Amino acid sequence: MSIGFGSFEAVHDVSLDVAAGEFLCLLGPSGCGKSTLLSSLAGFIPVRQGRLTVDGVPISGPDPGRGMVFQSSEALFDWMTVRQNVGFGPRMRGRPKAEQNAVADEYLGLVGLSHCADRFPGQLSGGMRQRVQIARVLANEPQIVLMDEPFGALDAQTRQVMQEEMARIWEASGCTVVFVTHDIDEAILLGDRVAVMTAGPAAAIKSVYDVDLPRPRDDTAPETAELRARLRADIGEEVRKVLRDQGVDEVKVERK
Structure with a gap:
């Protein structure tokens, strides 16, 4: 399968x-096509050659069965309460008001935000808004959840909490997740498998690793360190390739 724009x-x-119920992380250097591939899975960008399928059915456009969580929480409707945001999908499908609220409350409970149901997005922290985004996607009961670096804009402490929350939410929901990240530790913490992409343009899958580590993950375990080193070597090779293509053969730092 290939994706292109003009030439x-x-x-x-x-x-x-990707197996049903799997948590797959797409990892790679900036500009390698991770988000482009995810957008094609969402149905936003058509493929140029080959095909993308879900259970054998070709992806021809967006579908509620494939929910997208973006990096920015600006996708939320600021004029709606948190409950209304999460219940928006059921509302668009014509579900009764009581059912909309019941579904919204169920998924707000799952992401730990029941106490914020009547607030507006602007009254929440960045991490809380991202949890609202996740709840809104899950309220559509999608088969697949697509996540494009959803914690990239958060501070380090909030990001760590959100990573742990995401692992818990995924296990509770049982959905399939394809998660784009450039953070090696995040991929190890969350993924059942990690697919490493080569540097773009014309990016491809360089390698795929099974993360055969018990959950919750121990980032100090020898097996974790070994996998981290292998992933860093793969990513480092691709970054050096980009630098060489840009005419940078070696970086030297001289101390005076």
Whole structure:
């Protein structure tokens, strides 16, 4: 499967299967096509060659069965309460008001925000807004949740909490997750598998690693350190390739 825009090929000859209920992390250097691939899975960008399918059915456009969580929480409706935001999908499907609220309250409970149901997004912290985004996607009961660096804009402490919360939410919901990140530790913490992409343009899948580590993950375990080193080597090789293509052969730092 390939994705392109005019004469530019963003993703080239990618072949990857994702199992039902799996948490797959897409990892790679900036500009490698991770978000482009995710957008094609969402149905926003058509493929140029090959095809993307869910249970054998080709993806031809957006579908509630594939929910997207963006990096920015600006996707929330500021004029709606948290409960109204989460209940928006059921509302668009014509569900009765009482059912909309019941579904919203169920998923707000799942993400730990029942006490914020009557607040507006502007009254919440960044991490809380991201949890509202996740609840809003889950309220559509999607088969697949697509996440494009959803914690990238958060501070380090909030990001760590959100990573732990995401692992808990995924286990509770049982949905399939495809999660884009450039953070190696985040991929190890969350993923059942980690697919590493090559540097773009014409990015491809470089390697795929099984994360055969018990949950919750111990970032000090020898097995974690070994996997981290292998992922860093893969990513480092791609970053150096980008630098060479830009004419940077070696970086030297001289102390005076």
